[in-house]
Amino acid sequence: MAKTDIQLKIPSADFYIEPVRAFIGNLAQSLGFPRKRVADIQLVLDEVCSNAVHHGSANDAVGIKLRIAVDAHTLEILVRDTGSGNARQKNWLTRERLLEIETNRSPSSERGHGIFIAKSLADTHEMQPNEAGGTDVRVVFHLLKPNTVEV
Numbered sequence: 001m002a003k004t005d006i007q008l009k010i011p012s013a014d015f016y017i018e019p020v021r022a023f024i025g026n027l028a029q030s031l032g033f034p035r036k037r038v039a040d041i042q043l044v045l046d047e048v049c050s051n052a053v054h055h056g057s058a059n060d061a062v063g064i065k066l067r068i069a070v071d072a073h074t075l076e077i078l079v080r081d082t083g084s085g086n087a088r089q090k091n092w093l094t095r096e097r098l099l100e101i102e103t104n105r106s107p108s109s110e111r112g113h114g115i116f117i118a119k120s121l122a123d124t125h126e127m128q129p130n131e132a133g134g135t136d137v138r139v140v141f142h143l144l145k146p147n148t149v150e151v
């Protein structure tokens with residue numbers, strides 16, 4: 001299967017995350033990911049898109065972009081936002097801030113689990129600032145077909 005690129009842009013609003021979640025779920029299932037992994041992929045997509053909408057968008061209209069690359073063994077999702085425009089959020093992606101987020105994460109807290117979840121469940125999880133002043137989050141999931149599993 002040749003590598004295929006799918007590009008989507010949705011408004012920066014929670015309302016549009018659910019349809020994308022359903023689409024990714026169907027796509028992952030069609031590619032052959034096991035049911036449990038499909039749920040993981042959907043959860044990660046949800047968390048990354050929620051962050052782009054809630055922390056990385058100045059308003060609904062700016063939108064977030066998704067680039068989904070698929071081949072026979074891999075599902076790769078890039079979520080790109082343009083930044084909140086809030087001075088405090090600018091250049092948020094520092095080692096210190098990430099360490100602070102990790103240190104402050106508490107099981108009893110309702111918030112602050114999104115990055116941890118995405119990092120834990122994706123095979124690859126990368127975050128970097130982009131030229132638009134926002135954040136690019138790239139997550140990759142590998143499809144392990146039974147006959148390719150090495151023991």
Ligand SMILES: Nc1ncnc2c1ncn2[C@@H]1O[C@H](COP(=O)(O)OP(=O)(O)OP(=O)(O)O)[C@@H](O)[C@H]1O
Pocket residue numbers: 047050051052055056081083089092101110111112113114115116135
């Ligand atoms: N795309 C982003 N743009 C700007 N800041 C971000 C972005 N993603 C995450 N952050 C920052 O990282 C913090 C931690 O994100 P995380 O998803 O772990 O928790 P949360 O969004 O605060 O809560 P939760 O996801 O559990 O509802 C956020 O509060 C925000 O300050």
Ligand SMILES: [Mg+2]
Pocket residue numbers: 047050051112113114115
């Ligand atoms: Mg979050």
